[in-house]
Amino acid sequence: MDAAADPRVQIVYSARFRAFSIRHLEPGEAPGTIGPRPDFRRIIQVWQIEFCPWTGEALPGDLNDEYRRAVEQEYGIEDWSPFERYRRLPAEFLSDAWWRKRGLATHITNPAAKARWRRPQIVRGKIVETTLATPVYEDWPKWWIGSYVFLPPGYRRPGGTPPHMCERMHSALGDIRAMISYLPWTREYGIRILNPRRAADYQRLRIRPISFCPWCGRKLPESLRPKLRETLSQRDYPISDPEVDASPALYTAYEYASELWWRKYKMRPIRRKLTKAEKRADERFARKMARQRKRDLAAAKKAAHAAKAAR
Ligand SMILES: [Zn+2]
Incomplete structure (x- = not known):
């Protein structure tokens, strides 16, 4: 998970909420560097993850609810405006200090780490290359x-x-x-x-x-x-x-x-039912080829006969 500390790899860790996520970027949006001093002026969009993608271990889960509860109960701030609140909160709420101090380090919130969690089901799907044609x-x-x-x-x-x-x-x-x-x-x-x-x-x-x-x-x-x-x-x-x-x-x-x-896909010709006209044309073609073959055989026989006579 050291990748979360690398600003180039688009996996991020929010120390404040103890949440690991994959970035979500709109076209034209630069990821920016998310260092130890977070940029509070900016809200980033993310896809939160439940498991470490390298070890497969379930993560401890985010502390979003605990954060809101602590802020509400201890400071009486109920409005959920991300920018206003930071001015009124002590510095510990801007890092992992608040949850470590409150003994939440061993508090597991990830539903995937709990016994009754149902794994997401397997679905079928295909990534289709983008073309101008609409799906048929x-x-x-x-x-x-x-x-x-x-x-x-x-x-x-x-x-x-x-x-x-x-x-x-x-x-x-x-x-x-x-x-x-x-x-x-x-x-x-x-x-x-x-x-x-x-x-x-x-x-x-x-x-x-x-x-x-x-x-x-x-x-x-x-x-x-x-x-x-x-x-x-x-x-x-x-x-x-x-x-x-x-x-x-x-x-x-x-x-x-x-x-x-x-x-190892096999390329198969596309089979479909022939129309009546196509079938008739096919039969006509087959008859023509049979006649041609007959003529060719006769000509070959004649030539062989002539060669024999010449000798
Ligand atoms: Zn999966």
Whole structure:
């Protein structure tokens, strides 16, 4: 979880509320640096997480309710205006000091850490690459994730069928503003890495790979990066570091720039029922070919006969 201290990795820790989250960025919004001295003038949008994405352990959970209760009971402040309140509260309420002092360090609030919690269910879904064409009826039930075409390139999600997709992961992948990514070519999930001073709009896709789903805690499938590196090195294609550039190198064959190589999809011709006219045309063509074959056979026989006579 040391990634939460790295301003480039879009996972944040709020010491005041003891909450770990994945950033949610609007197009054009720069992540900014969230250091030890938080910027109170700014409210950030986040996707709070329940599990450590690297160890799979359930997190202790946020102290939002406890914070509000402490502020209300001890200072009689009931209005929930985030900016006004800070001027009236002591400094301990701006860091983790308030909950450590009140002995809340061992207080678990994460519903996922409790016995009666129900894991988010697995759902089916597909990330469809953005095109100008609207989804056709035959494509359903397919999930159109991030189907908005006029996106800045930094917000595009590569198309594919993520092997792990619980309800929560599905909604996160369904929202282009959630800074979590799925790489179909290496079967990796990861937290986006961004230059904190710039908006994600024109930043390349870079991730820090994760091994557990941050919302349901299930183990994510093994990364295929070592296997892809081996395969690509035989074909003289380079493979880059996901933290430097996660996208496939230019001119990489489409097979290796998608899920095709590891899913081993078979390309099947589309079969459909022929119309009556097409059927008649087919039969006509077959009869014509049969006649042609007959003529050819006869001609070959005649030629053979003539050659025999000549000898
Ligand atoms: Zn999950």
